[in-house]
Amino acid sequence: MSDTFFANGKKMILGPLLGKGGEGAVYNISGSSDIAVKIYNDGKAPERHEKIVAMVAAGLSKTSAHVAYPLEVVTKQNGKFAGFTMKKAAGFKTVHDLYGPGSRRAEFPTADVRFLVRAAYNLSAALASIHKSGCVVGDINHSGILVSTQALVTLIDSDSFQFRSNSRTYRSLVGVAEYTPAELQGVSFENTDRTTNHDAFGLALLLFQLLFLGRHPYSGRYLGGGDMDIKTAISQRRFAYSARRSETRMEPPPYVPALDDFGDEVRDAFELAFSRKAEAGNGRPSPVDWVGVIDRLQSNLVICGIDRSHHYHKSKASCPWCKLEQGIGRSLFAAQLVTPTSMANIGEIIAQISRISSPPRPPSAENIMPSMRDLKVSDAAKSKKSGRAMSMVAALAGCGVGLYVAATFQGLVGIIIAGASLMYFFSVKGDEGPFAAELKASTTEWNNQRQIWEKRAGPEQFEEKKAHYLRLASAHAGLPQREKEKLAELERKKRDLQMRKHLESHLLDRAKVAGIGPGRKATLASFGVETAWDVKSRRITNIPGFGPTMQEKLRKWSKSVEHKFVFNANIPTDPQAIREVKNDIAKHRAELERDLIKAPDDLRRLVYEATRLRENPPPELVAAYRRMKQAELDSGRNA
Numbered sequence: 001m002s003d004t005f006f007a008n009g010k011k012m013i014l015g016p017l018l019g020k021g022g023e024g025a026v027y028n029i030s031g032s033s034d035i036a037v038k039i040y041n042d043g044k045a046p047e048r049h050e051k052i053v054a055m056v057a058a059g060l061s062k063t064s065a066h067v068a069y070p071l072e073v074v075t076k077q078n079g080k081f082a083g084f085t086m087k088k089a090a091g092f093k094t095v096h097d098l099y100g101p102g103s104r105r106a107e108f109p110t111a112d113v114r115f116l117v118r119a120a121y122n123l124s125a126a127l128a129s130i131h132k133s134g135c136v137v138g139d140i141n142h143s144g145i146l147v148s149t150q151a152l153v154t155l156i157d158s159d160s161f162q163f164r165s166n167s168r169t170y171r172s173l174v175g176v177a178e179y180t181p182a183e184l185q186g187v188s189f190e191n192t193d194r195t196t197n198h199d200a201f202g203l204a205l206l207l208f209q210l211l212f213l214g215r216h217p218y219s220g221r222y223l224g225g226g227d228m229d230i231k232t233a234i235s236q237r238r239f240a241y242s243a244r245r246s247e248t249r250m251e252p253p254p255y256v257p258a259l260d261d262f263g264d265e266v267r268d269a270f271e272l273a274f275s276r277k278a279e280a281g282n283g284r285p286s287p288v289d290w291v292g293v294i295d296r297l298q299s300n301l302v303i304c305g306i307d308r309s310h311h312y313h314k315s316k317a318s319c320p321w322c323k324l325e326q327g328i329g330r331s332l333f334a335a336q337l338v339t340p341t342s343m344a345n346i347g348e349i350i351a352q353i354s355r356i357s358s359p360p361r362p363p364s365a366e367n368i369m370p371s372m373r374d375l376k377v378s379d380a381a382k383s384k385k386s387g388r389a390m391s392m393v394a395a396l397a398g399c400g401v402g403l404y405v406a407a408t409f410q411g412l413v414g415i416i417i418a419g420a421s422l423m424y425f426f427s428v429k430g431d432e433g434p435f436a437a438e439l440k441a442s443t444t445e446w447n448n449q450r451q452i453w454e455k456r457a458g459p460e461q462f463e464e465k466k467a468h469y470l471r472l473a474s475a476h477a478g479l480p481q482r483e484k485e486k487l488a489e490l491e492r493k494k495r496d497l498q499m500r501k502h503l504e505s506h507l508l509d510r511a512k513v514a515g516i517g518p519g520r521k522a523t524l525a526s527f528g529v530e531t532a533w534d535v536k537s538r539r540i541t542n543i544p545g546f547g548p549t550m551q552e553k554l555r556k557w558s559k560s561v562e563h564k565f566v567f568n569a570n571i572p573t574d575p576q577a578i579r580e581v582k583n584d585i586a587k588h589r590a591e592l593e594r595d596l597i598k599a600p601d602d603l604r605r606l607v608y609e610a611t612r613l614r615e616n617p618p619p620e621l622v623a624a625y626r627r628m629k630q631a632e633l634d635s636g637r638n639a
Contacts, residue, residue: 005037007072007085012037023048024083036088037074038159049081054165056084060158063133066126067155089154092146095123095206096509099142099214101332102530103507108149112309112333113321114301118151120210121294126153127203128287131196136162138172138194140202141179142209162194169193177231178216178519179205183279185235200284204273207290211266212257213332217241217274219526220544223249227545230519239274253527255328261320262297263313269293306590308336328528335583337590346593350473352600353466358459359610365450365625368617372629439631442624449624457613462606469599476592483585490577495567497574502565503533503558513557520545532561 003014014037015028024040040048052070061069070084097107098119104111123145130137137144137155144157162172173189181201184192208217220240222228228238233250240250241259260267269285278284285293297313304310310321310333325331455461490497508530509521516524527543529535535558540551 005039005074005076005082007037007074012074012085014039018088028088029085034088034090035071035085036068037083037085039074039083045081045083048083048159051163051170052081052084052159054168054170055159055163058163058165060133060135060163061087064126064129066122066129066153067158069158084159086156086158087154089146089148089156092148092152092154094142095119095145095147095153095210096142096214098147099209100507100509100525100530101213102504102534103509105334106505108147109334110149112336113311114298115151116210117294117298117301117311119147119153120207121291121298122151122153123206123210124203124287124290124294126155126287127199128291130155130161131199131287134164136172136194136196137199137202138162138189139174139176140199140206141176142206143176145206176518178218178234178522180234181279182235182237182276185231195282196286197279197282197284200282200286201273203287203290204270204284207294208270211262212241214530215253215256215526216522217270218250219523220250220252222544223251229545230522237274237276239271242271242274244271255324255528256526257320257324261312261316263300263315265293266297305594306337306587307333309333331580331583335587337583337586346473346476346596349596349600350470353469353473353596353603356466356600356603356607358462358466359457359607359614361459362454362457362610362614365453365617365621368614369622369625372626375626375630375633377633378630435631435635439628439635442628442631446624446628449621453613453618453621457610459610462603462610465606466603469596469603472592472596472599476589476596479585479589479592483581486581486585487573487578490573490581494569494571494573497577498567498571499562499565500533501574501576503536503561504531506532506561508532508535508557511557513553515550515553520550532558536562 005012005014012032013030015030018026018028018036020026023044024038026036026038029035029037053073055070056073060067061071063069068086068089070086072085073081074083074085076082093107097103098111098116108115127137127140135158139157139160144155144160146154146156148154160172160174163170171189171192172194175184175189177185179202181198184194184198205217209215216230217239218230218233220228220233220238222233222238223245228236228250233240238248238250240248241252241256242248242250243259245251259270269290272278273284300314301311302314304312304319304322306319306322310319312319312321321332508516508524511532523543523545524530529538529540529543535554540546540554546554
């Protein structure tokens with residue numbers, strides 16, 4: 001192929017190849033640092049000719065800085081249409097490299113949670129600008145979206161956008177099933193006009209992947225029979241993270257953020273975007289809607305007190321990322337740990353803890369209760385006692401009558417009457433009624449409240465807490481030795497570490513494994529399987545859709561990567577592994593110090609609370625005592 005082409009009559013010479021696809025190839029232009037050119041394959045050029053001419057004529061490149069729109073029509077020396085020039089996205093990488101934790105470590109090593117949120121904001125703004133220009137992306141998926149190291153977003157492949165010029169609509173003819181809304185699953189795109197609401201589905205899906213560690217929102221564990229692939233889950237509206245679990249019959253994979261970790265507004269926006277009711281009209285949150293939602297999210301983010309790479313919604317009681325990393329067993333972002341407190345300060349804190357004395361043992365709870373002289377037998381108890389006395393008198397009278405009858409008239413009949421009367425007498429006498437049950441219940445409640453009070457008003461609760469803080473202090477003192485042991489273990493396992501790094505560098509998304517296409521790779525990523533190391537070290541058996549055959553294919557691929565490994569004893573211990581050990585120790589130190597710093601005030605508070613409880617018994621304790629004393633009066637036990 002000739003390397004000479006023309007744009008607006010100006011000669012251009014192709015530079016190095018930038019990328020190649022099914023439609024053609026993208027090249028640098030010699031002498032130009034910021035413009036690239038797409039040259040179509042000979043069979044594709046005629047199909048694109050009119051559309052590209054119309055897009056250039058419409059001046060779309062002036063409508064958005066976020067899109068690599070066609071700038072100029074490019075022709076061959078013979079004047080035939082060949083392609084178009086466009087803005088070059090230098091230094092940008094695919095959005096998949098950002099949202100996948102495995103690839104993010106390599107491609108965006110300094111990205112933190114705030115960076116992901118900013119990229120989500122910029123993606124929403126980019127799509128909003130596309131819709132404002134009158135275009136619809138149509139084939140919206142991760143491969144056409146690029147992100148810079150400043151979280152700026154650029155969309156490429158604009159020649160596949162749906163575009164209307166005069167009376168003609170140039171449709172978007174392709175689509176990726178894993179990003180296609182339910183209402184378009186199985187539909188021929190050649191005969192279908194895409195809408196901004198269709199784009200809104202793909203946008204919501206990409207935003208979800210950015211915020212939720214690359215997880216696909218329709219990949220999870222199906223609670224019905226059989227497996228559920230992503231395409232089927234989309235067509236059946238089975239959003240795996242939805243609160244409507246009885247309807248979707250899906251649950252999320254393990255070790256993922258919760259849907260409300262980014263706040264209620266973000267949660268509600270995703271629920272709406274992936275709901276059936278949003279399919280009609282413009283029911284889904286639009287790109288402009290998302291710009292507002294994510295802008296407010298950015299304003300509501302707070303920094304984790306342990307790791308500054310963690311940012312979370314201020315409505316959450318604690319950092320969800322710390323909890324998630326503890327469950328997974330590895331960092332999801334490059335740790336930015338809080339500066340530790342000096343050992344001298346920690347020593348003073350521990351000395352303060354040791355100097356604080358326990359509260360004295362509390363007095364008997366009964367001795368500090370207020371007077372209950374105002375208590376009287378209740379009207380119900382009086383009525384019950386009166387009725388009981390009358391019944392007993394009547395029973396004795398009946399017994400007397402029975403004995404008289406037995407002695408005077410009919411012996412057997414009299415004995416029966418006397419016996420029945422005696423039985424009734426003793427049953428009435430032994431009937432303690434509801435007041436005995438109330439006495440039992442109130443006594444139990446009093447004992448419970450008394451035990452709670454004694455624990456808080458005396459030394460027990462204080463000593464438990466003090467012992468807890470002293471254990472933390474002991475753990476803190478042992479951290480240097482623990483770090484030393486872990487680093488020594490790294491040196492002993494140098495070969496294993498080199499093997500792991502080798503396997504982690506081979507991403508499943510970039511590999512060709514027979515029978516495992518984009519949909520299955522998305523499912524694997526949703527369950528945290530992204531690299532050859534993940535395949536080797538994680539259980540694949542519990543992932544939906546991966547039976548023995550698929551598991552064997554993955555194992556063979558992982559083994560093939562493993563066989564290429566060559567150990568080099570002369571290479572120093574992996575610096576990344578050393579950093580991970582040091583970060584793990586530093587994070588543990590920060591967690592311990594966070595608790596130890598508040599220990600003296602916490603213990604003083606417990607001492608003060610114990611004193612206050614001894615001097616002023618709490619209302620619930622007094623109420624329990626009063627209830628028990630009333631029950632004693634009503635049941636006659638206090639007579």
